[in-house]
Amino acid sequence: MSKPGEPGWVPALVALDIDGTLLIPDLENGFSSEVVTDAVTEAVLAAARSGAHVVLASGRAPLSMAGVADRLGLTDLVREVRSDRLHVVASNGSVVVRYAPLEMVHEVTFDASAAVRTVLEHVPGAAVAVEEHGVGYRVNRLFPPGELDGEMIICDIDEMIAGPVSRVIIRDPDSTSEDFVNLAKQLGLHGTNYFIGWTAWLDLAPEGVSKASGLEWVCRELGIDAADVLAIGDGRNDIEMLTWAGRGVAMGQGPQVVRDAADHVTAPVDEDGAAVELRRWFR
Known part of the structure; x- marks a missing residue:
């Protein structure tokens, strides 16, 4: 039997990050375009x-990810x-949904109050x-336009957490x-996982939860081994997923720490790196 990444190996499951992997990020404004190139769309399909x-x-919420799946034609x-229906690993692994229709099938929660107050x-x-x-977000103040999908509901911090x-x-x-x-390293943030985006964006998640743990839950449901998973991503929140999968592939524009964690580095997102990797295994 072929080992992951060797000729003859065929991934049973393909795990795909969205922003910076399927969608080209707008680094100046801190969010992704909502357009996937034809080459990437065709390779995913x-x-x-x-x-x-x-x-x-x-790291996106389920509602936002459902929209991306629809635009790809994947649904x-x-x-x-x-x-x-599709399995979707959302919120950096804290939530797994089936779609469509949108149905939560797995969720991990935690008490974030101490970590949030420490950061603030x-x-x-x-x-x-x-x-x-299924709605959007409760927020203490409005986020910059385009960064959150769905409704923003203004709430008091104490109420939110x-x-x-x-x-x-x-x-x-x-x-x-x-x-x-640097702040996350300094604070330690005990009892949580944290993930940093390409802007000053900090995600707090339950300890031990990551995209890898969410995918592991999906694989148990489907009877698939991690060795038969191809994972592609570009961000620090993809590191656990890339090291867990049988073949972990980093996008060429990803930070060095992400590329170092991967088995292989493909072309950058603006050169259709996800499509380059997928074409190795699927024609």
Whole structure:
């Protein structure tokens, strides 16, 4: 039997990050375009047509990811090929949904109150958001346009973190991603996982939860081994996924720490790197 990445190996499941992997990021404004190139779309659909399970795995909320799946044509294709629904790993692994229709099938929550208050002591002007599944986000102040999908419901911080949550976003337009990397290291943030985006964007998740843990849950449901998974991503929140999968592939524009964690580095997102990798295994 071929080992992952060797000739003859065929991924049974393809895990795909969205922003910076399928969608080209707008680094100046801090969010992705909502357009996927024809080359990437065709490569993703070819993988699904071949019989592989294609799973979107992102820090985005389920509602936003469902929209991306629709734009790819993946929702309809999976329904046609498998008479089934997509698995989607959302919120950096805290939430797994089936789509369409949107149905939560797995969620991990935690008490984020101490971590949020600790961060706000150091970044008092930050915007904070907690997911309101299927609706949007509860926020202490409005986020920059285009960064959150769905409705933004203004709430008091204490109200937002009074009960268990699956994910908290902390965003400071006046800081950089490196500022947040250094802050997270300094604070330790015990009892949580944290993920840094390409802007000053900090995701707090339950300890031990990542895209890898969400994908592992999906693989157990489908009877697939991690060795048969191809994962592609570009961000720090993809590192666990890339090291867990049988073949982990980093996008060429990803930070060095992400590329170092991968088995292979493909072309950057603006050169259709995801399509380059998918074409190795699916024609």
